[in-house]
Amino acid sequence: MYLIKNANLISMAKINYEITDILVKDGKIAEIGKIKESDYPKAKVIDANKNFVTPGIVDPHCHIGIFEEAIGFEGADGNEMTSPITPEMRAIDAIKPQDVAFQESLESGVTTVCTGPGSGNLIGGTFCVMKTYGKTMDDMIVVKESSMKMALGENPKRVYGHRTQAPSTRMASAALIREALTKAKEYKEKLDEYNEKQADNKEVKKPDYNAKMSSLARVFDGFPVKIHAHQQDDIVTAIRIIEEFGLNASIEHATEAYLIADYVKKHNINLIIGPTLGSKSKYELRNKSFKSAKVLKDAGVNFAIMTDHPVIHLANALTQVSIFVREGLSELDGLKAVTIDAAKINHVEDRVGSIEIGKDADIVIWDGHPYHYMTKTNYVFVNGEIAHKK
Template identity: 60%
Template sequence: MLIIKNADLINMSDICHENKDILIEDSKIKEIGNIDVSKYENAKVIDAKGKLVTPGLVDPHCHVGLFQDIVGDAGSDGNEMTSPIVPEVRGIDSVKPHDPSFEHALNSGVTTVVTGPGSGEIIGGTFCALKTYGKTIFDMVLKEEVAMKMALGENPKRVFGSQNKAPSTRMGNAASMREALFKAKEYYEKKKEYEKQVASGKEDAKKPEFSMKWESLSRVFDGMIVKIHAHQEDDITTALRIIEEFKLNATIDHCTSGWKIPEVLKERNQKVIIGPTFGTKTKIELKDKSFEAGRVMYENGIMFGIMTDHPVVPLENTTTQAGLFVKNGLPWIEALKALTINAAKVTGIDDRVGSIEVGKDADIVIWSGDPFHYMSKAETVVLNGKVVVEN
């Protein structure tokens, strides 16, 4: 049992409370209010007086564990580039729990990461949601498969075009994605019809032939989140057409040029995940990369999270990157939302993480100062109810 006393609490639910206490038991938040410590003789007590206390941070899109730090190619397991369509692969099967980046993230206040395949394929497999502390993957997993990764733009057409294979153009990218979705939808409909016939008692109902590929992809027609990698405006609008055509529950990830066409995103109530925004504009797709994006998305009422895309921006720079969005006009609290509750919402894990509320996972950070100030650090990190960092 753990009690955090006297916290200046930003819970991300009804936002800010001064001098509040948090009671934690069995990995969950049990009570928030004014707690009488004398009732809990065996509890560990942390006095957070004068400290800012927030939920653990959530990165909604990265590749930690799949592209391992230090070891180079030997630790690069994030792209199954043997085919442009590989929905059957699962990011969790490539995660290396002892990638030092997990510890770096934890020490920086990041307690949950949504990590998975890169963008070398049109459909690259599933992302997982993990906590950043644990001895094995079983200790870390929050959700084994949280989203299906898809990609438009330069990456897949370069990978396969260089082998003289399809796709080699943007229209080839879109055609490959559509063809796969049509096949998965046909598989899905046959499976549902078979299940309907069995339920009605039809004895000669013919079971469709099993396909691991289409079985995996067909889950998007039951609401599985789709993460579509798209940087520039034409790829973003292609993603929007495909989302509408197949009625997908999707986010547009990176959405680098999206701040130039916010009305298009707003009209469709489209959720996005922006970033990474640190670094140079290494290719034409990144020409519109700007820290103005957060302010524009917020002003247009667009739901968004902020990603690092680790290892592109190291996870330990999560708050530094977000602070630059604040510098460029994004309200402070909205930047924090983009790293907590909104990051959790756009990845479908807000029932567990992203805010400090009774019943949710006890993932909490006590900060030495403003999280977005370069001198501040995550002084104490609680994950699943245990103190795992004490700086």
């Protein structure tokens, strides 16, 4: 049990920029407010000294552990580029908890990540949500399979076009995704029919098991989908597919979404924007801008901000956010984009993303303002344990 005293709390919920206390008990946030030490004599007291205290940073889209740091080919397990349609792949089977990036991210205040396959395939497999602290995946996992990754645009077109194999055009990319979704829907309908007849004690042949279709069919039960798209045209294609098939989806990267912000708002699409820190390394990124977050916020679009680690190292997550703030996004909205809003878009807001009673005690005590490049973490709690101490 821990009692954090004199926290300048930015909870991402009701209490923001207020000096208060936090009680951590059994891995959860148990109490927030003015708390007497005498009420909890067994609690270890930590004085935050009026430093800023926030929930742990939540990265909504990255590839930590599946593209391992400092390894190269041996540690690159994020793209099974032997077929453009691989929904049966699971990031959880390839993530390396010993990746040094986990410790570096943890020390920088990142406590939860949504990590998974890259964008080499049209349908690449499933992401997972996990903590950055622990020895094995069993220690770290929050959601084993959290979303299905899809991709439009340059990447799959480049991978397979160079092999004189579909997709070599954007037309083929959309067509192959539609074909796979249609087959998965048909597979699900046959399986549902079988289960119904089984319940009625009718003899009927069960459809042959198909790993690809079995995994992909879950999207028709609301299983979340992440669709990689940078350019305006690819974003609109993604929205078209989302609405055609009734997908519960977010658009990832969405580099040019701010140029069609009203269109995105009209279609009520969630975005996970970034990475924006760094150079415009390919044509799709030519309109990359730190002004995008302010434009999207003003248009009423829901978004979170990603690092796409290792594109931007997770340890620099708040450095990137600070530049969005410099270009017009409010300070609090910037922090929300890497905490509660990131958690909401990945459907884990019941556990992480804000400091509220009953949630996981993932808490960061900073030694300065979270956006300042010189700031470090004094303490990082994960699941109520001190995972890092300066």
